Amino acid sequence: MSWLDDVRFDADGLVPAIAQEAGTGRILMVAWMNREALAETAATGRAVYWSRSRQRLWRKGEESGHVQTVRELRLDCDADVVLLEVEQLGGIACHTGRHSCFFRRLEDGEWREVDPVLKDPEAIYR
Amino acid sequence: MSWLDDVRFDADGLVPAIAQEAGTGRILMVAWMNREALAETAATGRAVYWSRSRQRLWRKGEESGHVQTVRELRLDCDADVVLLEVEQLGGIACHTGRHSCFFRRLEDGEWREVDPVLKDPEAIYR
Secondary structure (H helix, E strand, O other): OOHHHHOOOOOOOOEEEEEEEOOOOOEEEEEEEOHHHHHHHHHHOEOEEEEOOOOEEEEOOOOOOOOEEEEEEEEOOOOOOEEEEEEEHHHOOOOOOOOOOOOEEEEOOEEEEOOOOOOOHHHHOO | OOHHHHOOOOOOOOEEEEEEEOOOOOEEEEEEEOHHHHHHHHHHOEOEEEEOOOOEEEEOOOOOOOOEEEEEEEEOOOOOOEEEEEEEHHHOOOOOOOOOOOOEEEEOOEEEEOOOOOOOHHHHOO
């Protein structure tokens, strides 16, 4: 019996994983994990997700260098969402070059981009 | 064209919604929203989710009294996750009577309950 057996993966074998920045508490991103990704994350201390678009393990930072070091893993009451406390290397989690993926805020009936691009994505994914 | 059209609901018409506490930055819970829940949340300023188990709108706090007042709504880069900044009435988001649903932490290969029950669930759901 492993702690992995307590996690209720969905019909596709996935759970949502929230990356929250240590210190600031900012939500950096939400991605998905399968059992293998979660096991590797816990074993290595680096965030590993399952890329639904590419249908393969996605070791966060493998292309961008924006690795996430995991300080803590939490599970919710329904055991179907994982919360990671991470340190974000380079201070950029989003593929758009922003600190967080949640850079749009609802204002007056539209989504406004309220956080700056810190680095040109073309410079990140050379 | 509405801001709701920018949101990419999944095949079931749902998006995950993260409730983060204003001030503390704590992640309180993750639930799901359909278009109607998201529209009502924005219109009323109170968090409304879609209950997958009950297959109906779930106005958070309707039974427990633990209403969430929404201060801000954000959308991620893929437009498929919503982040709510909320004030949690009663300081309890979880149906177990805890502040947050993420009360289990991975320690030495097992999930340990690390946050206290603040109120007996039987007293909450009378």
